[in-house]
Amino acid sequence: MEKEELIRLQKRKYYLKNREKLLEMRRQYGIENKEKIKETKKKYYENNKTEILEKKKIKETCECGAKINRNQIQRHYKTKKHINLLAEKNISNDNIKDDNTISEVEN
Numbered sequence: 001m002e003k004e005e006l007i008r009l010q011k012r013k014y015y016l017k018n019r020e021k022l023l024e025m026r027r028q029y030g031i032e033n034k035e036k037i038k039e040t041k042k043k044y045y046e047n048n049k050t051e052i053l054e055k056k057k058i059k060e061t062c063e064c065g066a067k068i069n070r071n072q073i074q075r076h077y078k079t080k081k082h083i084n085l086l087a088e089k090n091i092s093n094d095n096i097k098d099d100n101t102i103s104e105v106e107n
């Protein structure tokens with residue numbers, strides 16, 4: 001067996017054996033370092049603010065045709081606007097599809 005493979009297996013065995021303990025330790029760390037973690041996140045945001053905001057601005061064209069911010073697209077899927085637009089689009093798509101089918105058959 002390869003040495004690296006062996007180490008990997010040992011690590012996995014260790015993890016499985018101490019899983020509960022490790023999870024508890026992580027949870028505990030989260031509680032004890034709540035402020036620190038918050039601070040780190042805040043710092044990350046401050047340092048990457050432009051990039052983060054830039055990403056938020058990226059708009060995607062939804063299949064219904066609406067332009068939606070990428071981070072809002074999941075929410076948009078549930079809106080009446082999306083559902084209605086999609087329904088309308090599907091109706092016209094069906095008509096087009098029918099036309100295509102006819103010409104395909106002819107070809």
Ligand SMILES: [Zn+2]
Nearest residue numbers: 062064066082
């Ligand atoms: Zn949509």
